[in-house]
Amino acid sequence: MPVDALRQRVKQWAVTLKVRPMQIRVQRMTRKWASCSPAGRVTFSRDLCGKPAAFQDCVIVHELLHLRIRNHGKLFTATLRAYLPGNPWTERI
Incomplete structure (x- = not known):
């Protein structure tokens, strides 16, 4: 997937989640x-x-x-799983 396609996917999710990131960057990250x-x-x-x-x-x-929930508490985890039901990766959070 090209970088622009990933950036577009982020924008689509931002609309779904009703959040407004100030900036979306895609760059090399090592950690x-x-x-x-x-x-x-x-x-x-x-x-x-x-x-x-x-x-x-x-x-x-x-x-x-x-952008809405700053920590990784129960509310964060429950909200993540509510938006991604059945996604196997959410179980690793």
Whole structure:
């Protein structure tokens, strides 16, 4: 998947989740798949482009949800799983 397609997928999920990231970046990252800054910048690893769609969705939704819920508590996990029912990657959160 090209970088632009990943960026578009992030934008589609942002609409679904009703969040507005200040900036969406796709770049080389060596230690994690993505990150979300307190200022609302979401950054995704280029390596995510080569991963299965279900994994991409889990990473994208995870980071975008941090714009609404800053921690990894029960509400965060429940919300993630509600948006991605049946996604096997959400069980690893």
